Amino acid sequence: xxxxxxxxxxxxxxxxxxxxxxxxxxxxxxxxxxxxxxxxxxxxxxxxxxxxxxxxxxxxxxxxxxxxxxxxxxxxxxxxxxxxxxxxxxxxxxxxxxxxxxxxxxxxxxxxxxxxxxxxxxxxxxxxxxxxxxxxxxxxxxxxxxxxxxxxxxxxxxxxxxxxxxxxxxxxxxxxxxxxxxxxxxxxxxxxxxxxxxxxxxxxxxxxxxxxxxxxxxxxxxxxxxxxxxxxxxxxxxxxxxxxxxxxxxxxxxxxxxxxxxxxxxxxxxxxxxxxxxxxxxxxxxxxxxxxxxxxxxxxxxxxxxxxxxxxxxxxxxxxxxxxxxxxxxxxxxxxxxxxxxxx
Amino acid sequence: xxxxxxxxxxxxxxxxxxxxxxxxxxxxxxxxxxxxxxxxxxxxxxxxxxxxxxxxxxxxxxxxxxxxxxxxxxxxxxxxxxxxxxxxxxxxxxxxxxxxxxxxxxxxxxxxxxxxxxxxxxxxxxxxxxxxxxxxxxxxxxxxxxxxxxxxxxxxxxxxxxxxxxxxxxxxxxxxxxxxxxxxxxxxxxxxxxxxxxxxxxxxxxxxxxxxxxxxxxxxxxxxxxxxxxxxxxxxxxxxxxxxxxxxxxxxxxxxxxxxxxxxxxxxxxxxxxxxxxxxxxxxxxxxxxxxxxxxxxxxxxxxxxxxxxxxxxxxxxxxxxxxxxxxxxxxxxxxxxxxxxxx
DNA sequence: ATGAAAGCGCTAACAA
DNA sequence: TTGTTAGCGCTTTCAT
Numbered sequence: 001x002x003x004x005x006x007x008x009x010x011x012x013x014x015x016x017x018x019x020x021x022x023x024x025x026x027x028x029x030x031x032x033x034x035x036x037x038x039x040x041x042x043x044x045x046x047x048x049x050x051x052x053x054x055x056x057x058x059x060x061x062x063x064x065x066x067x068x069x070x071x072x073x074x075x076x077x078x079x080x081x082x083x084x085x086x087x088x089x090x091x092x093x094x095x096x097x098x099x100x101x102x103x104x105x106x107x108x109x110x111x112x113x114x115x116x117x118x119x120x121x122x123x124x125x126x127x128x129x130x131x132x133x134x135x136x137x138x139x140x141x142x143x144x145x146x147x148x149x150x151x152x153x154x155x156x157x158x159x160x161x162x163x164x165x166x167x168x169x170x171x172x173x174x175x176x177x178x179x180x181x182x183x184x185x186x187x188x189x190x191x192x193x194x195x196x197x198x199x200x201x202x203x204x205x206x207x208x209x210x211x212x213x214x215x216x217x218x219x220x221x222x223x224x225x226x227x228x229x230x231x232x233x234x235x236x237x238x239x240x241x242x243x244x245x246x247x248x249x250x251x252x253x254x255x256x257x258x259x260x261x262x263x264x265x266x267x268x269x270x271x272x273x274x275x276x277x278x279x280x281x282x283x284x285x286x287x288x289x290x291x292x293x294x295x296x297x298x299x300x301x302x303x304x305x306x307x308x309x310x311x312x313x314x315x316x317x318x319x320x321x322x323x324x325x326x327x328x329x330x331x332x333x334x335x336x337x338x339x340x341x342x343x344x
Numbered sequence: 345x346x347x348x349x350x351x352x353x354x355x356x357x358x359x360x361x362x363x364x365x366x367x368x369x370x371x372x373x374x375x376x377x378x379x380x381x382x383x384x385x386x387x388x389x390x391x392x393x394x395x396x397x398x399x400x401x402x403x404x405x406x407x408x409x410x411x412x413x414x415x416x417x418x419x420x421x422x423x424x425x426x427x428x429x430x431x432x433x434x435x436x437x438x439x440x441x442x443x444x445x446x447x448x449x450x451x452x453x454x455x456x457x458x459x460x461x462x463x464x465x466x467x468x469x470x471x472x473x474x475x476x477x478x479x480x481x482x483x484x485x486x487x488x489x490x491x492x493x494x495x496x497x498x499x500x501x502x503x504x505x506x507x508x509x510x511x512x513x514x515x516x517x518x519x520x521x522x523x524x525x526x527x528x529x530x531x532x533x534x535x536x537x538x539x540x541x542x543x544x545x546x547x548x549x550x551x552x553x554x555x556x557x558x559x560x561x562x563x564x565x566x567x568x569x570x571x572x573x574x575x576x577x578x579x580x581x582x583x584x585x586x587x588x589x590x591x592x593x594x595x596x597x598x599x600x601x602x603x604x605x606x607x608x609x610x611x612x613x614x615x616x617x618x619x620x621x622x623x624x625x626x627x628x629x630x631x632x633x634x635x636x637x638x639x640x641x642x643x644x645x646x647x648x649x650x651x652x653x654x655x656x657x658x659x660x661x662x663x664x665x666x667x668x669x670x671x672x673x674x675x676x677x678x679x680x681x682x683x684x685x686x687x688x
Numbered sequence: 689a690t691g692a693a694a695g696c697g698c699t700a701a702c703a704a
Numbered sequence: 705t706t707g708t709t710a711g712c713g714c715t716t717t718c719a720t
Contacts, residue, residue: 003490004461006713017691022715032689047489049460053406054713057397057696064440072422072429073626082416085443089450094457096408097441099429106433113438116393117348117697145391146347256630263632282417286600287631288607350697361707366699376705398697401712461713 005046014038025050056117064094065309066114068107068124070154072099075252075281076298077125080152083302084123091310093120102128108138121148121309126156128195134158148312152305154198162312164305164325166296168198171329172205175276175294176248178331180213182274182338184246188221188238190258191250195226202250202278228253235261242267247275252283255291259336274337289335301327349390358382369394400461408438409653410458412451412468414498416443419596419625420642421469424496427646428467435654446472452482465492465653470500472539478502492656496649498542506656508649508669512542515638515673516549519620520592522636522675524557526618526682528590532565532582534602535594539570546594546622572597579605586611591619596627599635603680619680633679645671 007025011018016035024031024039025048031039042048056062065088069077081097088095096119100106107127114122122142130136131154139159142149149161179187189206193199203224210217220241223234235258238244249255255277262269269275269289277284277293284291304325312320351369355362360379368375368383369392375383400406409432413421425441432439440463444450451471458466466486474480475498483503486493493505523531533550537543547568554561564585567578579602582588593599599621606613613619613633621628621637628635648669656664677684 008713018714019692019716020690023690026715030689035689047485051401051461051713053397053401053461054696055715057395057401057698057713058715060696062397072416072426073419075417075419075422075626078416078419078422082443085416085441089442094440094462095442096438097429098433098439099426117395117397118438141391253630256632260630260632260634282419282626283630286597286604286627288600288604290604352697362698363700363708364706367706370699374705379705395697398712399699401697401714402699404712 004051005043005048006051007048010039010042010046010048014042060117061120061313062094062118063092064096064119065306066110066119066122067095067097068110068122068127069097069099070102070125070127075283076279076296079281079298080125080302080305083299084306085302086299087303087306088310091306093306093310100127104129104133104135111138111142115142115145115147119147120313121150123150123152123305123309125152126154131156131196148309150305150309150312152301154196156197160322162305162308162322162325164301164308164327166301166327166329168201169205169208171278171294171296172202172248172250173209174205174329174331175278176206176209178292179246179248179274179276179337180209180215182246184274185215186221186241186243187215187246187248188223188241188244189248189250190223190235190238190254192225192228192231192254193251194224199250206248223254231257232261239265239267245273247273249275249277252277252279252281255293255336256283256287259287259289259291269336270338276331276337280332284332284334292334292337293332295330295332297327297329348395349387349392350395351392354383354387354390354392358386404461405464405657406438406462407436408440408463409650410454410463410466411439411441412454412466412471413441413443414446414469414471419627420623420640423625423642424469424646424649427643428650429646430643431647431650432654435650437650437654444471448473448477448479455482455486459486459489459491463491464657465494467494467496467649467653469496470498475500475540492653494649494653494656496645498540500541504666506649506652506666506669508645508652508671510640510645510671510673512545513549513552515622515640516546516592516594517553518549518673518675519622519638520550520553523590523592523618523620523681524553524559525684526590528618529559530565530585530587531559531590531592532567532585532588533592533594534567534579534582534598536569536572536575536598537595538568543594550592567598575601576605583609583611589617591617593619593621596621596623596625599637599680600627600631603631603633603635613680614682618682620675621680624676628676628678636678636681637676639674639676641671641673 007018007021011021021039024036069081085095098110136156136158143160151161152164155163155165191199223238247258267273277291280293280295284293351362351365355365365383368380413425429439442454480502487504495505496508499507499509535543567582591602611617621635624637624639628637
């Protein structure tokens with residue numbers, strides 16, 4: 001098999017014009033059956049493939065989506081990306097992925113690099129840094145450039161676009177309430193993502209339940225970190241209080257670390273302490289005991305975001321108003337919580 | 345901000361020719377300072393960005409790499425991909441990623457979709473199915489089409505290209521020997537990837553040690569699965585033998601599941617049983633006790649593969665012979681193994 | 689039924 | 705210093 005062959009070359013070899021070749025390859029009615037056959041056979045024999053750049057240049061669409069992911073090592077995002085890939089493939093779209101590693105600058109650079117005809121639209125989850133700095137110009141400018149954007153999971157009201165999110169407050173509320181229904185009397189809270197809006201929302205849901213049901217609420221019971229640094233130390237400190245009989249962790253690392261510490265302290269899960277987590281990544285299923293957790297349906301988030309984007313790409317012209325797609329969550333019961341107890 | 349503006353439009357507005365604009369934007373010495381200034385300022389004001397498709401069409405290179413990943417939910421591959429992304433970005437390359445989900449057909453389709461000018465080269469890890477069927481034509485054909493390919497982790501001698509791998513036999517040998525040095529007398533083996541060549545190599549390393557040191561070797565001590573199905577059941581069966589005092593697991597899921605089962609059986613890790621794993625993904629650090637394991641340096645594998653590919657892309661012409669890049673492994677000691685004991 | 693020519697956005701050789 | 709032209713690979717309109 002030789003190198004890439006072009007229409008022009010086929011034309012020359014067969015002694016016809018390029019337009020004839022083009023039409024023949026598209027099976028146009030204008031071309032004689034015989035010529036078509038000749039062209040098609042030769043093209044096949046030479047393993048001809050139309051140059052996609054030339055096509056894209058002409059159509060002004062690349063069938064490619066730019067995807068920004070904060071951190072691919074986080075299994076939640078891996079699941080979302082998996083969902084995105086699945087849906088994109090289904091519609092014949094390619095993915096250019098970029099892992100921002102929570103960096104604002106990487107976001108800016110990536111958008112700069114791709115918003116020049118390389119991609120048709122963006123799928124993005126805001127980085128921690130961006131959220132912290134509240135600088136969204138790079139995303140806001142996309143609207144003027146007529147490049148559709150769909151934000152997923154971590155979003156901002158400052159950016160006008162379609163969004164796919166879960167209800168963090170409500171989900172955290174349900175998780176905490178779940179522990180309460182198990183007769184937990186002293187429920188702690190652990191988070192390493194308090195720097196994120198989603199983290200704050202989850203804290204809000206937690207507090208809301210305690211307040212509503214008049215459970216004793218103490219600042220001491222909340223570990224609110226913005227990174228994984230010092231997580232273990234903080235947990236060890238928290239667990240000095242041995243009346244804690246329930247823990248709501250807002251991210252997987254917190255859950256796994258809490259279980260490690262509890263094991264080391266000889267406190268039994270779930271007999272002494274019930275634990276409920278959030279996200280349902282790979283860890284949840286595999287730590288021991290396996291973790292009862294709030295499932296976020298990562299793949300679903302990815303699929304829906306992709307569908308929204310493609311819809312907009314293929315229905316240019318009739319600009320529909322932006323919408324927010326709320327994905328439900330569910331609690332997956334595993335072995336880190338006691339059996340369900342109906343409250344007296 | 346308005347829509348995308350082209351050189352042609354700039355030329356029209358400023359009353360000059362397109363080539364003048366092009367040269368001015370490139371700061372050519374041919375153009376008068378004044379004209380350059382006018383053009384550059386106007387371009388900036390209009391947020392002009394050169395259309396990357398047009399450029400690529402001209403240069404015949406897209407600065408884009410196609411990446412095939414068997415399964416992004418596997419943290420080992422996530423780490424590799426992270427390394428790839430990092431290195432690619434450093435050199436100004438974009439990534440089109442595709443998750444094959446271990447499917448042969450998905451590989452074929454992706455290559456078909458991208459090998460038409462969309463990408464400059466491929467980075468790929470063979471899918472389980474492909475390896476099983478031993479059908480490599482889709483990769484082999486790339487050589488004829490002059491599209492460079494670098495295979496990482498799961499490779500085949502039937503494919504002529506650069507490769508980045510670890511020494512699986514040797515690494516498994518070292519891991520097993522490590523247990524032996526801890527005075528383990530009855531070492532079991534668990535794998536859910538025996539369908540893969542890498543899985544078989546690891547089994548080979550395990551057997552090699554036992555043989556060399558005359559430890560009793562029994563088929564019964566080996567759980568050799570090709571998927572995660574029935575993993576737990578097999579482990580439960582294996583552990584009926586309570587003389588087992590060491591386990592070498594070849595993938596993370598096996599390790600996590602083994603620990604869960606051991607916990608349930610009340611057998612203590614590492615006091616009763618020492619466990620060593622492979623891969624050092626997210627699970628290893630977070631299960632309890634944290635797992636002693638063979639670290640594969642996933643990021644490194646990704647980085648090196650990317651560097652090899654880019655090197656080849658940028659030095660077309662002088663075709664260097666293909667090479668194999670062997671990445672070292674190391675044992676990370678955590679708490680699933682007893683303290684090191686010098687053998688008598 | 690076939691071909692010539694323009695154009696997608698840009699660069700570069702050549703002309704003026 | 706600036707402009708004209710051809711060409712990257714392809715499609716499409718408009719001749720012929």
